[in-house]
Each structure stands twice: as structure tokens, then as C-alpha cells.
Amino acid sequence: MALTRDQVRAIALLARVRVPDEGLEPMAKEISGILHWIEQLNEVDTEGVEPMTSVVAMTLPMRPDAVDDGGDPAAVLKGAPEPVDGFYAVPKVVE
Amino acid sequence: MGAWRIQGESGEWEAVIGLEVHAQVISASKLFSGASAVFGAEPNTQVSLVDAGFPGMLPVLNEYCVEQAVRTGLGLKAKINLTSVFERKNYFYADLPAGYQISQYKYPLVGEGTVILDMPDGSTRPIGIERLHVEQDAGKSLHDQDPKRTFIDLNRSGVALMEIVSRPDLRTPEEAGIYLRKLRSILRYLGTCDGNMEEGSMRCDVNVSVRKPGEPLRTRAEIKNVNSVRFVMQAIEHEARRQVRAYEEGGKVVQETRLYDSHKGETRPMRAKEFAHDYRYFPDPDLLPLRLSPEYVDVIAATLPELPDEKKDRFMRDYGLSPYDAGVLVVERETADYFERAARGGEGVGRGGRDAKQVANWVISTLFGLLNAKGLPVTRSPVSADHLGKLVDLIADGTISGRIAKDVFEIMGETGRDPADIVAAKGLQQITDTGAIEAAVNQVIAANPDKAAEVRAGKVALLGWFTGQVMKATGGKANPAAVNAILKKKLSG
Amino acid sequence: MSALTDLGIAEAAAGLAKRDFSAVELARAHIAAVAGARALNAFIVETPDAALAAAAESDKRRQDGRSLGVLDGIPLAIKDLFCTEGVQTTAGSRILKGFVPAYESTVTRNLKRAGAAMIGKTNLDEFAMGSSNITSAFGPVKNPWGPPLGRAGNKELVPGGSSGGSAAAIAAGLALGATGTDTGGSIRQPASFCGIVGLKPTYGRCSRFGIVAFASSLDQAGPMTRNVKDAALMLGAMAGHDPRDSTSAPIPCPDFARAAIAPVKGLRVGIPKEYRIEGMSSEIDALWRKGEQWLREQGAEVVEVSLPHTRYALPTYYIVAPAEASSNLARYDGVRFGLRVPGETLDDMYMNTRAAGFGPEVRRRILIGTYVLSAGYYDAYYLKAQKVRALIARDFRDAFATVDAILAPTAPSPAFAIGEKTEDPIAMYLNDVFTVPASLAGLPAMSVPAGLSAGGLPLGLQIIGRAFDEETVLRAGAAIERAAGFDTRPSRLVPAKAGKGDR
Structure with missing residues (x-):
């Protein structure tokens, strides 16, 4: 499938990766090429095949309900770009 | 309750309502991390590196949260799916650290169930539950602390939620209110959610559409994050009327997310999202399918407490109570327990076999009044169940009249004393000489x-x-x- | 005795045990070698002080008779995808530049607990996305097999990727062993390009906790070493069940090193006919046939097997891996750690940060991954890929019903020049054509250096085994190693100087 500029723009917005306008066309071409190559999968008959989400043949392990983590705000805020009063801070969001 | 109809120029309209309730699971730690899930701590003090989405961090499922969700499913008379799958719901938001929420999508833990509404006229009405799935909460954004910035607190990030989705079976604001209260009652009986809407441990998204009776469904709007039963009812009222007006004026209703403004008494669209949502759900590769055994479910089922519906039936059957009285008494387990102790007499206290209807009257009309006035829960009632039972005995055996009993009760409420002592000390025995x-x-x-x-x-x-x-x-x-x-x-x- | 930097892990351990040299001397020799080979750009961060401190402790333990075993005092290089407490961890990305985790990955913790001395963090393709190490934000790594340092003219070669820094470090004698991670071939292909051993264990064998995620259902850590036995020794220390990784297998680890010395007599080895792809170079084909011959000569039975869906592995991989990556990399958003490029609004900040922080290949894969998961395309791409993945895994299961191991080339070519294949992403992706199928099936696979190309560059052969049967992979790999007698070292470096001279 060939992607359009607008589709690339939409995906880029969804992924929050800025692609400058002049980059849309080349990116559309590049991704279209890869998708075209990927589409050879359509030759494979997958009728009745269960999709494989993990190669691990076991059930999900669980942990007991115990509090053994957290409690160290300095550790989670260390390295934050703009911490304020124990909070992370971002440009103001209007809902 | 009769059908709720909105009168338009073109005729009558009815509302079709479905509720999505997010109920915070009662657990010590979070769904996928060992940080505390307790409400109200200082910002970012209950955050693990998993909750903050640090590189290389991985989720590990809390077994108690699963048990709580299964218990809830059983309480909703729902099908427990022995295989369920955690998926990632992908979207960007400042309080969603990983850029995705771990939720369940195609394969929820709990399937279809039912909640029975107890209508004011004593009748009942079943409301379908479509599903219950387990997911993580996001953090909290504080928009009003600073003129230029939004502050992020991740204490809630990763706390376990149950999303309980009703079928669009509700037709009136009142029914929605009754549904929410009943659901809350069931969750509290089960001990799986404290149902505290003010603290946000129970939140509600409301789906509303309107139609002419008999028509197929029309476009619905979703009102997000309504935080009290009263507001849910008001929001439905306003939204349904808004939609009727829109149709009557020849307009359309668009599928959108709206907010309820309780001050203005109106719903309005959320600030137009810059980008359309496309959550790109896919199975979380850090986790595996959750498989439960039938035996595991059976063990939880065997330890399920008596729930409001069964209790109500039993109160009607065993104590001869009216559906209304029984319904009122079972809303909270603590009240029902109080009533039963007062009606039957506790171990070694009272004589049992009391007039349960009398006891019910005392609880509903007098005790509730006292508790309301004092702002106390029944568990902290100054009048103990045993004492209330004794008071009823004193009336029954003619020691005091009903009128004196009211005075005695008042003193009991102030002092917590045994009614027999009060009667003796104040010489309030009936004169039968x-x-x-x-x-x-x-x-x-x-x-x-x-x-x-x-x-x-x-x-x-x-x-x-x-x-x-x-x-x-x-x-x-x-x-x-x-x-x-x-x-x-x-x-x- | 050869220079300290020429040793293998087992030899070095023996030398330490006999007090031929101390761990501190061993560390110094490697620290000097690292410093002398900076032109390779194999390391993003060097940690000489930490290495020396760990070595001193190791010496003390040995003196007190409390040696922790074979890895105690061994200098190792750590791929910069493993989070290391107090040491910058970047995943080769600008977006994590300056990120210093307060935690340690389970694998590196296991190695440190075994006494290993981390000598530095090795360069890699950004977020492990690449087969050439040219996508690193810290510049490409040069293959030690390239032209001698300082001589202009000939083109520099890539070391392969994504674990290119680790592979180059081992080949150049900068560490005795290195960690790598393999998602679609990122351990095996650079091992082949650099003439070293690289083992991707079974998915679930090594914990993923603390490893910066690329594609969670595929990522697996493994050892990169000079020989098969060292790989077995290192794997023994790295592997093991970890309750912090829900996909970590609760299976005990066997004695891998013992397995590596078992003979292959009676072993049934399969040659997958579908790997004999169109346009395969004759030297690769010849090497592969030689591998068959070597195994046969040592008593193994070699038979043809069929893996019918082989040709669909790469396109499947290029849906699954970018899809998972697009989600895994959403956390790099400028809010809590790493790079932030300011913006007017939250979304501006996100887009500025992620455009500046991610390189072109990462951005491309994020966009592809986002697309194949998006509404309307999920079934056609992602779900389809998951189904084909199931068929690929089934192919292997069927094959392993009749054989114990599979022999194949590791890569379709020797190392190529830096700058080649950059125009066409698909040409680059084809590097992984032989490594990706085992990744999709979660199977253990190892590249063993088996010979030199016509141009004098190393070529590897790959052994693929049943899930959790690294023992057979090591056994067959050791047989190839014995027969190939590959002991050629890249000529561009003169490692001898750094060794004994420093004692």
C-alpha cells in the first residue's frame, strides 16, 4: 500500500514525532517501499492459524500483594527535566 | 417509576444510557508494581520506577488484584473468563508515563453479568453488565497550580482499576443513580472497592443517546469522569435534553467526549483534541496470557459473602419485611448486620425472636435520623444493636410505652447506656398498678x-x-x- | 604466554587462579587496550576506575580464598543497552544522553555478583535498531578487521549490529567477554562480521529486566566471546529465572560449559533447504557446506530439513519489531528523564523532543510500527504477522522432531563498508535474513567464526537449537570451532603491547 503525505503526517502526529513538511514525501516513499516489501506476507495462507503473541509457553506469573517499592520521590524525580516541588512539570495542558 | 420521556415538538424522546464505572481495586500495592496504592500521600512518594516508565522496567502482575476482580465478577453474577489478555492502550499524555496504559481489550477477565435495580415501588429491574476488565490507572495532572505549567503526580499511576461496563439498558437519570448505588453496594459487600467517589476510587463515564421510543440507537456522546451519583444524574438530564434540542432544531449529535460542568449545569465538548485517538491496542509483550483454573474460581466463589440481593430476599422471607424496608436495610452490609443483630439478639444478649418489623422501623426511622444528625456511620453508632434490641423488648413486655421509648432512645443516643439502666435510673417504668x-x-x-x-x-x-x-x-x-x-x-x- | 588481552575467559581464570597475574593487572591491560583503540569508537563510556576497583576486590577475595568462580576478576564490556547503576546508559540514542540509572539490569547484576569487572559501555545501533552500528547517536563503530588504523584510503568497515561495539571490543582484545542483545540477529551478525562467538539464548533464558526495550517479545541478552567455551561460561553467569521479568523462564540452568565439551557423535543436524536463498554468494555457500562436512567428520548425522516459511520471516519481523518498538519508545517523551526540547504546548514539547532525540532509523521504525497497529491496518499487518510468526515457529517445531540442531550461515555477506546499504533500508534489513527466523521462534542460536572471505574478512556459521537446549547449540558450535581452527586476529591493532608490559 502506498502511503500519502497526509497519512504520514497523521501517523507522525499519532507517534508524536515531528516530520517537517519537506520530509513527508520522502518518508511516504520510504515507508511505502517497506510496506510493499512486507506485503509479500499476503501470499501466506493463515486461515485458522492462531496469532502468536509470545513464544513463551507458560502462564502469566504473579507476585504477592506486598508494598516493597516506591517511597523515594527523589529517585523518580532525579534527572527529570523540570521538577517543581516534588512534581514533574510540563507545558500547561488545557482540558 | 414510569418511563422518562422528554417532550419535544416532534413528539416524545427517551434516553438510552450506559455507564462505564472505573472502580479502584482495594489492594495494598499497585497492579504491576510494589508501590503503595493508598490514597492521599505526598506527590510522587508512592511511585516505583515501573510506575514512572523508566527504561528497562517491567510489569509483574499483583495476584490479589486478580482475585479481587474475579470476586467482583462473581458478585456481578458474571462469567469469569479463564483466559484473559493484557493489552497496551497507546496514547500520549503527561500523566501516562509509559505512553501506554496496560488494560484488557479483546479478552477481558470478566464477561457478561447482571445488576438488579431495586426500584422505589418495590419492583426490580435487571441491568446487563457487558464486561469487567482490569487495567492501570494513570497519574494525576494538576492544571491549576501554576499559570504556565501542568504538574504531574504519579502516585496513582499503576493503581489497579476495574472497568465495569453496563449495557445501554438504563433509561432514566434515576435508574442510573440506582444502578450506581447498587453497584457501589455490591463492591463494598465484596470488599473489592470502597466506592468513594469523592476520593476518585469510583469514577464514572456516562454514555447517553436519545431516540424516539422504538427506534434503533442513535449517536451517543460520552461524558467523562463524573464524580458523584448526583452529578451523573444531572449530567444525563442535561445531556439528554441537549440532544433532543439538537435534533428538534434539525441539527445532529456527534460522537464526542464531553465534560459535565456542575456549576453551569451543562455538558460541553472537551477542548477539541488536537489529534483523533487511535489507541493501537495490542497484546502487551511484557506479559503473557493470564490463565486461571476453574478450581481457583471455585475457591473464591465459595468464600463470597451474602450479597445485597440475597440478603434482601432473606430479610423478606425470614423477617417478613417489606421489599422497601429490606432493600433499605441491605444497602450497606454494616446496616444489615446491625439490623440482624438487633432483631435476633447477639450471642447471649436479648431473647431473640423479636418483632423484626419493629426493629426495622426503629433502625430506618429513628436510628438513621440519629446517625444522620451526628454524621456517624452505623459502625460507630452510640446506640448498639444489642441495646436497640433491648429497647424493643422493653416496649414488647410493657415495661415502657412507645412514647417513653423515644425518650429513652434519645438518652441512649447521648450516653450510649443500656436502656434498662436508663429506665430504672429515671424510674420510667410504665405504671400498670x-x-x-x-x-x-x-x-x-x-x-x-x-x-x-x-x-x-x-x-x-x-x-x-x-x-x-x-x-x-x-x-x-x-x-x-x-x-x-x-x-x-x-x-x- | 600470550598477552593478557589475547586470552579467553577460561584461560584468564586459570591464570588468575595460578597467580600468574592479578585481576588488577588484567584490568589494567584491558583499560590500556581500550584507551589505545578509541579510534574504533567501540565504547560510549569507559569505566576504568570501576573496573580497577572491582578487580582489586576480586584479588582480595582470591587472596582470602573466597573466589567467586571463573568470572571473578574478568574484565567485561557491557552493551550500552543494559542499565548500569551510576553509569550513563544511552541505548545509543541522543534522547538518553546523560541518563544515569539508579538501578542495575538483572544480567549485569548477575555478572557483577560473579565478580566480573565492567570495563565500559559499548556502542550500538540506536535502541539496537540496525545491523551496522551506523545508527548510533555516538557515531559508527569501526570493525577491527578494517584497514590498519591511521592508514587512509581503504574504507572503514562496519562491525555489524546492533551489538557492534561489543563485537568490535572482543575482536580487538579490549575485553575478554561482552554482553550483547539480540532481537533479530544483533548478537550473531556482528559476531560473524568480527570473527567472534555470539550466542543468543532461548527467549526467557536471560532476564530482560533493566535492558532498554526494543521489541519485548524478541529481545534477548547473550554473551559475545572469543570462543565457545567462554560463551558457555558467561551464559551460565548471565542466565537464570528473574521474578521481575514475567517472561523469564522458571527453568534451572544446566552446566553449559560441560555441554560445550561433549562430542557431537550421533547428533542429528539439519540443513534447512530454504536458507539456500537466491543470489547467495558462493563463498557463503561453500563455507556452509564445509560446516556440514566438519560435523559429519565428527560423527554427526547431517540431513536436509525444510523450514517452508523462511522467506516470510524478515517481513514478519519488520512488522512485529517496529510495532512493539513504537510502543516501547513512547516513554521517551521528555517528561521524566532524558532529553527535553521545549515547546509551547505539551504536544509541541513531545514532538520537538522526539524529533530531536531519535535518529532517522528509529523514527522510521516508530512510524512503521505506529502505522501497522493503527485502526484499519492492524488485521492486515500486525495480526497477519503474528499468524505467520506462528507458522515460522511451527516450521522449527516440525524440523526439531527429526533433528537436534540446525546449521546455517549467520549472515549473507562479510562486513561491508561504512556508508554502504544506507540508501535502501530493505538492503540493510536483508543482513538479518538468516538470523531473524530463530528470533521469531524464540530459539537459541549461536554464530561461530568458521573462516575468512576472499577479502580476508571473517564469516560465521550459525547453529540453531530447540528451545532451552543451549547445550546442544554449544556442543555443535564447539565442533565447528574445533574443525575450523579459526584463530585469526584482526591485523589492524597490535594488542601485544598493552598486555604484559603493564605488569
């Missing part, structure tokens, strides 16, 4: 010869006045039946 009553009657007649004559002349209505005077003279302690009998005899000719 006919000699003493007769003396009082004689005194009253002697003091009011004119009125006595009128009664004897046939003005029987005045008898009541005499009764009152005698009761007054005895400080209310005379047995009213005995007073009447003696008065009748003395004034009958």
Missing part, C-alpha cells in the same frame, strides 16, 4: 367536673383529653390502655 392509675384518674376528674359532665352527657371526644391529662399527671408512665379502661368506667354514666 391500677390502684395508682385510678388515683390519678380520680384526681383529674375531680379537678375538671365540667368536662367530666360533658363526657357523661355524650361528648365522648373529650375522653382523649382526659387520657392526656392522666398521662401528664403520671409523667407519661401510665399504661395508656389501663388509663383508657379506667376513664371509660368512671365517666360512663
